[in-house]
Amino acid sequence: MGALARGPWLLPLVFGALALLSLVLTPFLVYLLTVILARGLVVLGLLILWRTGLMSFGQALYFGVGAYAVGLAEKYWGLRDAFALLALALAASAAMALVLGWLLRQYRDIYFAMLSLAFSMILYGTLVKSRVLGSTDGFTVPAPHFLGWAPGPALAMHALLLLTVAAASLGSFLAARYLASPMGHLTTAIRDNEIRVEYLGYPVRRAIHVKYVFAAMLAGAGGALVALAVGHIDPDMTYWTTSGEFVFITILAGPGSVLAPFLGAAIFEAVRTYATAYAPYSWQMVLGICLLLLILFLPRGVWSLFGARRRAAP
Amino acid sequence: MLTAAAILVDGLDYAAWLFIVAVGLTLIYGVMKVVNVAHGGLYSMGAYAAAWAVGLYFDRGLAPAGSFLVLALASVAVGGVVGLALERGLLRLFYGRDDILIVLVTYAAFLILENLVLQIWGVEAYPAYQPATLLGTMTIAGLPFSTYELALVPLAAAIGAALIWILARTRIGKLVRAVIHDREMASSFGIDVGRVYTVTFVVGAVLGAFGGAVTAPIISVAPGIGVEVIVLAFAVVVIGGLGSVAGTIVGALLVGLARAAAVHLLPQVELFAIYAVMSLVLVLRPQGLFAPARQRRI
Numbered sequence: 001m002g003a004l005a006r007g008p009w010l011l012p013l014v015f016g017a018l019a020l021l022s023l024v025l026t027p028f029l030v031y032l033l034t035v036i037l038a039r040g041l042v043v044l045g046l047l048i049l050w051r052t053g054l055m056s057f058g059q060a061l062y063f064g065v066g067a068y069a070v071g072l073a074e075k076y077w078g079l080r081d082a083f084a085l086l087a088l089a090l091a092a093s094a095a096m097a098l099v100l101g102w103l104l105r106q107y108r109d110i111y112f113a114m115l116s117l118a119f120s121m122i123l124y125g126t127l128v129k130s131r132v133l134g135s136t137d138g139f140t141v142p143a144p145h146f147l148g149w150a151p152g153p154a155l156a157m158h159a160l161l162l163l164t165v166a167a168a169s170l171g172s173f174l175a176a177r178y179l180a181s182p183m184g185h186l187t188t189a190i191r192d193n194e195i196r197v198e199y200l201g202y203p204v205r206r207a208i209h210v211k212y213v214f215a216a217m218l219a220g221a222g223g224a225l226v227a228l229a230v231g232h233i234d235p236d237m238t239y240w241t242t243s244g245e246f247v248f249i250t251i252l253a254g255p256g257s258v259l260a261p262f263l264g265a266a267i268f269e270a271v272r273t274y275a276t277a278y279a280p281y282s283w284q285m286v287l288g289i290c291l292l293l294l295i296l297f298l299p300r301g302v303w304s305l306f307g308a309r310r311r312a313a314p
Numbered sequence: 315m316l317t318a319a320a321i322l323v324d325g326l327d328y329a330a331w332l333f334i335v336a337v338g339l340t341l342i343y344g345v346m347k348v349v350n351v352a353h354g355g356l357y358s359m360g361a362y363a364a365a366w367a368v369g370l371y372f373d374r375g376l377a378p379a380g381s382f383l384v385l386a387l388a389s390v391a392v393g394g395v396v397g398l399a400l401e402r403g404l405l406r407l408f409y410g411r412d413d414i415l416i417v418l419v420t421y422a423a424f425l426i427l428e429n430l431v432l433q434i435w436g437v438e439a440y441p442a443y444q445p446a447t448l449l450g451t452m453t454i455a456g457l458p459f460s461t462y463e464l465a466l467v468p469l470a471a472a473i474g475a476a477l478i479w480i481l482a483r484t485r486i487g488k489l490v491r492a493v494i495h496d497r498e499m500a501s502s503f504g505i506d507v508g509r510v511y512t513v514t515f516v517v518g519a520v521l522g523a524f525g526g527a528v529t530a531p532i533i534s535v536a537p538g539i540g541v542e543v544i545v546l547a548f549a550v551v552v553i554g555g556l557g558s559v560a561g562t563i564v565g566a567l568l569v570g571l572a573r574a575a576a577v578h579l580l581p582q583v584e585l586f587a588i589y590a591v592m593s594l595v596l597v598l599r600p601q602g603l604f605a606p607a608r609q610r611r612i
Contacts, residue, residue, distance in 0.1 A: 055414045103597055109413055110349055111600050114552045118592040121545060125585025240545050244421060251418055281432045288425030295415055295422075296407065 011176070014259060015169035022161045027154055031229060032273065034161045036265045037168040038225035039249070043261035044175055045215030045222075046250040051179070052208060053191035057113040058120030059246050062093040062216040064238030065123070066223025068133065069093075071141050071233045082144035082163055086224050093220025097213040105208040108194075120238055127235035138234025141227050157229070164225050171218055172258040178214065179258070183207055219246075248287070252294060254301015263302060319455035321574045327463045329570025330470035334528060336547035337473060337562050338521030344557030345494055345514040347413065351420040352400060353522045354544030355427025359396060360389040360523025362435045365442035365535040372444050381445045389527030390520050396427070397519025401512050409511075424544070432537060439536040446531035462531060469528070470566075473521070477559050490514065494557075549592040555602025564603055568595075 018037075022030060042063050049056055066089035073079040073088055100119055107115050127133050143156040151159060178184045186207045189197045198204050227233045236242065245268070253264025271290070275283030298304060339353045367388040368381050400423055408419050449461035481487040492500040493510045501507045526539075533539065550569050554561025569588050576587035595603060 053412075053414075055417075107596075107600060110417070110556070111596065113414070113417070114548065115593065115596045115600075117545070117548065118552075118589050118596060121549075121589040122586055122593060125583075125587075125589055128585060129582040241541060247418065248421070251415075281437070282429050284425040285429035285433075288422040288429075291418060291422040291425070292404070295411075295419060299415075 010259070011169060011173055015165050019162060019165045022158060022165065027157060030157050030161050032269060034157070034164045034229040035226055036269045037161075037164045037262060038222045038229065039246070039269070040222075040262035040265035041168055041171050041225070042219040042222035042246050043249045043253060043265055044171055044258060045218035046246055047253065047255055047258070047261055048175060048179070048187070048211055048218075049215050050250055050255055051187045051191065052211065054108070054112050054208070055247060055250075056116040056215070057240065057243050057247060058116030058118070059215070059219050060238045060240070060242035061116065061120035061123050062097065062219035063223035063226070063242065063246070064120070064127070064235075065089070065093045065096055065216075066220030067227035067233045067237050068127070068223075069220070070224045070227045071139060072133070074141055075139060080142070080145045080150075081148075082146050082160065082228065085144060085228070086163075086167070086221060089220045089224030090217050093216045093223075094213055097216030098209075101209040101212045101216075104212060105205045117240060117243065120243055121240060124235050124238045124240075127238060134234070136235060138232060140232050141230075143231065144228050160225070160228055164229070167221055167225065168262060171221065172262075175214075175218075175258045183210060187211065248291060251291065252302060254298070254303040256300060256303035256306075260301060260303035267302065316455065316457065317578050320457055321571070321578050323454055323457070323459055323464070324577070325567075325571035325574035326467055327459070327570070328573055329566040330466040331463075331525075331529065332546065332550050332570055333470040333563055333566035334466065334473060334521070335525035335543055336550040336566060337477065337559060338518035338525070339547050340551045340554065340557055340559060340562045341477065341521065342515055342518035343551070344559075345490055346405075346511055347557075348405065348420065348515075349413075349417045349548075349556075350515075350518065351417060351544060352423035352427060353420075353518075353547060354540035355424045355431070356393055356396060356519050356522035356540075357526040357529075357543050357547075358431050358540035359392050359427060360526030361530045361533075361535045361539060362431055362440060362526075363388040363392040363523070364527035365440035365530040366435060368442040368444060368530070369440065378444065378448050381448070385445060385527045385530070386524065389523040393520035393523030394516055396523070397516040398512070400519065401515040405515065406508075424540070428537075428540060431540075437537055439534045440530075441534060442530045444531070460532070466528065474559060474563055481559065486513075546588070549588055552602055553592055553595045555599075555604035558602070558604040561602055561604030 018033070022033065025033065042059060045062075046056060046059055069089040069092040070085045073085060079085060079088070104112060104115055128136050143151075143153055144160065146156075146159050146163070179187065186197060186202055186204075189202075190204055190207060194204055223237065226237075249261065249264040249268045252268060253260035268287075271287065272283065275286050279286065294301070335357060338356075339350055342348055342350045342353075364385045367384045371381050371384045372378070404419065404423060405416070408416050446460060446462040449465065451458040452461045452464060453459075479487075481490060489500075489505050490510055492503070492505055493507055497507055500510075525543075529539075546569075550565040551562055552565070553568055554563070554565030568591055572587045572591045573584060576584045
């Protein structure tokens with residue numbers, strides 16, 4: 001929200017700069033930036049849920065649905081077009097969220113977290129034991145085509161990054177618009193006092209259902225893009241630790257802006273990439289300590305560092 | 315018939331193990347309303363400490379029967395120290411904050427404990443099979459079963475009975491129930507809520523570490539064991555109703571029998587069956603099977 005309310009120029013500026021930047025990056029950084037933005041999309045969905053006080057410990061479900069929609073469509077249908085694959089992932093995650101949403105929209109607090117966890121673990125349990133779906137090893141995802149254009153691997157990564165930048169900017173634009181809409185404004189009201197919102201005549205459960213499907217579609221798109229960027233999918237994408245990472249990044253980023261998830265994802269991936277390289281047996285410890293310090297000293301996330309400065313100079 | 319017996323005995327075994335592993339989680343939630351993700355870390359610390367201590371014990375060539383005592387003592391020591399440090403040093407800072415934030419604090423503690431285990435004990439697997447092989451096997455309905463695993467059933471029953479008795483009948487139990495019922499009211503009657511929290515958390519932590527210790531002889535103690543267990547323990551506890559010891563018994567039995575049935579009849583659905591049961595229970599009874607009714611506050 002903040003990003004649009006305070007400066008409508010911020011969104012195109014950030015993502016335009018990223019698109020330009022992608023032209024000069026090394027292959028590894030192209031890959032890393034793609035993964036960061038794709039995972040940022042998942043976190044953006046969690047942020048929208050968190051604004052209502054809901055935290056899903058199973059968002060990896062939709063991340064996995066998106067990734068497996070892409071992987072299975074390539075493997076069994078020979079579908080290679082990135083746009084079609086992305087659309088398929090969006091449709092699959094939306095359909096699943098629409099169905100599960102009927103149940104989950106009745107749940108709050110820890111029960112919402114636990115039921116989403118249970119659903120994601122059902123998917124994990126199915127994937128691990130099913131040979132058709134790749135079992136524990138998963139399978140490889142070949143590089144995509146773009147509207148009939150089939151570039152080589154390096155060029156395909158660049159194209160995929162541009163697609164991811166576009167998806168991330170569209171996702172955050174829509175999220176900002178959504179949060180500024182009447183349906184989005186209900187978000188905070190429901191968190192503050194759900195029963196009063198009900199008495200005012202607003203459809204609380206429907207508002208949560210809409211939000212849940214939106215968050216799931218963002219996660220599905222993120223999963224699809226990560227699958228294409230990494231070139232491999234496996235059941236760990238749906239395990240609870242993956243969900244935990246997304247929740248971690250949400251807290252790290254803070255609820256301040258629709259751009260915060262991408263910043264959070266960037267910090268997380270940077271820490272993880274370099275910490276696993278230099279301290280393979282203590283990087284989780286580093287992450288854990290960071291998380292504790294954040295919750296203690298920056299309860300509104302890294303993004304609040306920017307907000308505070310702006311508020312200080314009105 | 316043979317399969318039915320196998321399902322029943324395996325299911326009971328597994329249920330007993332699940333109960334021992336999960337009951338600390340439910341105790342902590344019941345009293346403190348903290349969903350303790352660090353439970354998985356305590357489990358792996360307990361397993362490592364026990365495996366390491368048992369290894370040392372057998373290297374000395376002491377009487378084999380004493381190894382059971384070593385298992386128990388190692389887990390109590392580790393669970394006590396780590397539990398006390400977590401509650402006093404960490405959780406205390408976050409009481410009164412959002413429930414979800416406290417979950418994340420324990421998640422952070424879990425990440426730290428996972429790496430602490432690697433720092434202390436390294437990345438190799440620790441075998442500690444001696445206590446399990448010591449007891450040999452038993453034949454039930456013509457099938458051999460590990461006596462050690464069967465012995466978990468009375469052990470779990472004893473732990474459950476002791477907890478229920480302490481909570482229902484003793485003075486300490488009354489204090490704890492007063493805190494569960496209304497923390498502020500209990501505090502205004504002069505109950506030291508902070509101390510009740512500390513004691514509860516340490517007991518829960520010791521139970522978590524003990525769960526790891528009794529598991530050490532039947533698995534290969536290797537990095538990552540806590541990650542799998544914590545989510546299983548959640549399933550058990552949520553099915554029974556967060557915070558209910560009796561509910562945890564029922565949750566453990568349901569999950570244990572469901573898994574045993576899946577393993578013997580249709581192995582592909584093993585994990586699926588467990589979480590399907592969890593989802594089904596949550597869908598039908600959102601608060602779990604045994605959770606007390608709660609008023610809706612406006």
